[in-house]
Amino acid sequence: MQRFNQHLATLDADLGYNFGYLDEQTKRMIRRAILKGIAIPGYQVPFGGREMPMPYGWGTGGVMLSAAVLGRDDVFKVIDQGADDTTNAVSIRQFFAKVCQIDTTTSTDAASVIQTRHRIPEQALKHGQILIYQVPIPEPLRFIEPRETETQKMHALAEYGPMQVKLYEDIVKYGYIATSYAYPVMVNQRYLMDPSPIPKFDNPKLNQSPALMLFGAGREKRIYCIPPYTEVASLDFADHPFAVQQWSEPCSLCHSTTSFLDEVLIDDQGQRMFVCSDTDYCQQQQASKQEPCHG
Amino acid sequence: MDNLAYVLPQTNPLASELPLLQAEQLSQWFAPGKGFAPLDLSLYRGEVLAIVGESGSGKTTLLKALSGRLTPQQGQVLYRHGEQAANLYQISEAQRRNIMRQDFGIVHQHPMDGLRPRISAGGNIGERLMEVGWRHYGDIRAQAKSWLSAVEIDIDRIDDLPITFSGGMAQRLQIARNLVTHPKVVFMDEPTGGLDVSVQARLLDLIRKLVSELQLAVVIVTHDLAVARLLAHRIMVMKQGEVVEAGLTDRVLDDPQHPYTQLLVSSVLQQ
Ligand SMILES: Nc1ncnc2c1ncn2[C@@H]1O[C@H](COP(=O)(O)OP(=O)(O)OP(=O)(O)O)[C@@H](O)[C@H]1O
Ligand SMILES: [Mg+2]
Numbered sequence: 001m002q003r004f005n006q007h008l009a010t011l012d013a014d015l016g017y018n019f020g021y022l023d024e025q026t027k028r029m030i031r032r033a034i035l036k037g038i039a040i041p042g043y044q045v046p047f048g049g050r051e052m053p054m055p056y057g058w059g060t061g062g063v064m065l066s067a068a069v070l071g072r073d074d075v076f077k078v079i080d081q082g083a084d085d086t087t088n089a090v091s092i093r094q095f096f097a098k099v100c101q102i103d104t105t106t107s108t109d110a111a112s113v114i115q116t117r118h119r120i121p122e123q124a125l126k127h128g129q130i131l132i133y134q135v136p137i138p139e140p141l142r143f144i145e146p147r148e149t150e151t152q153k154m155h156a157l158a159e160y161g162p163m164q165v166k167l168y169e170d171i172v173k174y175g176y177i178a179t180s181y182a183y184p185v186m187v188n189q190r191y192l193m194d195p196s197p198i199p200k201f202d203n204p205k206l207n208q209s210p211a212l213m214l215f216g217a218g219r220e221k222r223i224y225c226i227p228p229y230t231e232v233a234s235l236d237f238a239d240h241p242f243a244v245q246q247w248s249e250p251c252s253l254c255h256s257t258t259s260f261l262d263e264v265l266i267d268d269q270g271q272r273m274f275v276c277s278d279t280d281y282c283q284q285q286q287a288s289k290q291e292p293c294h295g
Numbered sequence: 296m297d298n299l300a301y302v303l304p305q306t307n308p309l310a311s312e313l314p315l316l317q318a319e320q321l322s323q324w325f326a327p328g329k330g331f332a333p334l335d336l337s338l339y340r341g342e343v344l345a346i347v348g349e350s351g352s353g354k355t356t357l358l359k360a361l362s363g364r365l366t367p368q369q370g371q372v373l374y375r376h377g378e379q380a381a382n383l384y385q386i387s388e389a390q391r392r393n394i395m396r397q398d399f400g401i402v403h404q405h406p407m408d409g410l411r412p413r414i415s416a417g418g419n420i421g422e423r424l425m426e427v428g429w430r431h432y433g434d435i436r437a438q439a440k441s442w443l444s445a446v447e448i449d450i451d452r453i454d455d456l457p458i459t460f461s462g463g464m465a466q467r468l469q470i471a472r473n474l475v476t477h478p479k480v481v482f483m484d485e486p487t488g489g490l491d492v493s494v495q496a497r498l499l500d501l502i503r504k505l506v507s508e509l510q511l512a513v514v515i516v517t518h519d520l521a522v523a524r525l526l527a528h529r530i531m532v533m534k535q536g537e538v539v540e541a542g543l544t545d546r547v548l549d550d551p552q553h554p555y556t557q558l559l560v561s562s563v564l565q566q
Pocket of ligand 2: 484
């Protein structure tokens, strides 16, 4: 990230960078891919990716999507594993603050565009908001079929048996469906989709979401989308229904019992505590619980 | 050996019954002498057809063309299901793959070509069920178990990987994986080819039993006349891509007309 930050430091919006860093031609090309993706929910649209001033694996796919959709009135939030304050999240937020001169926020509520890696915010999204996912591997069938021509055919013909076999094998090995991240979903009863490495805890939030969801894979140059209010179903078996992670204790900081918790080591003796992975949500919860005392 | 002919269900297509699978002027040449010349062929319900011939005579190529896996240069393959006849290479790929998934079974010579090595035996059998929409884990397992016993594999092996199976067992697993969705036609390419003689005999017995119990139509490629004798109602003899002789198994093997078939039969007898 060092080079990226250096780059950022030398970058001046007045020095001829176009709004959003990418040129208008490129943004239009990405927007066309997005529109196609929205028209065919869950379908992976190839697009001509550009080099971004950061390496693959640091969210270039998401950054290209953000660059293509951000407008002057947008308020931008970036989260990485739910947190606004990790290096990656901070860098991307600063990058767009600089190349777009737009407002940024850590508040889910206040944001109009949220770029995310590995989480969906706890707070319910609203219609009009756009959630942009960074995707490392867009193809859910890749593990079973390395050939792109063949996976394209499997999607075209909706031959999704092998994905179900993977879940079957999970139950054979562990007694339950152990897949807990990047848990496969069927979008609009048609396309099998990898929701990116979000925990399966977040899968139910994909279903009928009022927000527009855009997924960008930089290295593999694929975009796919879930339009607002689309059916998104997690694969499962009738006798082993889909279920989300659960914790035996609440968040140590905000005492929420309904959010996704990270396990944190707090000393060398192996003491642990559980805290919300969504930092904004956790702070909101703490603040709202303190209010009555102040009042 | 001769008695077996009476054990097998005799080919007795009703006069009115149309062939399940029918090839017309079907041909594929990769290069001169490599492939097979235009031929006609019919396969009826419950019938076993053996394609025999020396190495390189085009048997596998023909089997692929018949089973929807190789678009031929010439001719057509009709598959009848219900009231309809589908022209395998004129319907859409989606339709063709659907027929192959629902109605066809393919048994490869090397079991690992037809199995997923890193998926449990039960998963290998269950895949086809899941492909056609089964979504109940318990039901899928129950089916997998019943098919394991049908192919004489201990049901305790249900969660083991096929790579831990012996050649004969893996081949039986491949057969179970194909039969679980009750295909109408099964295409077998030298299913006993790579196995020890004693294992071969047991597998042949099993195939014979399943074929008659399930009334399967089978096209089996082999260059072992004993396999053809044991399983097939009819035989087609190929040499350098040409069908040199075809007819009822007993007729062809007991009274071969073509010099090449005579040579094949006599060389077996000499052994
Ligand atoms: N895809 C291909 N491209 C070019 N030539 C091919 C192809 N497939 C097969 N051939 C050639 O066509 C001829 C017939 O091959 P085929 O596999 O059908 O023979 P076979 O009768 O099954 O032989 P074997 O008993 O050895 O399995 C061979 O000479 C083979 O090398
Ligand atoms: Mg062959």
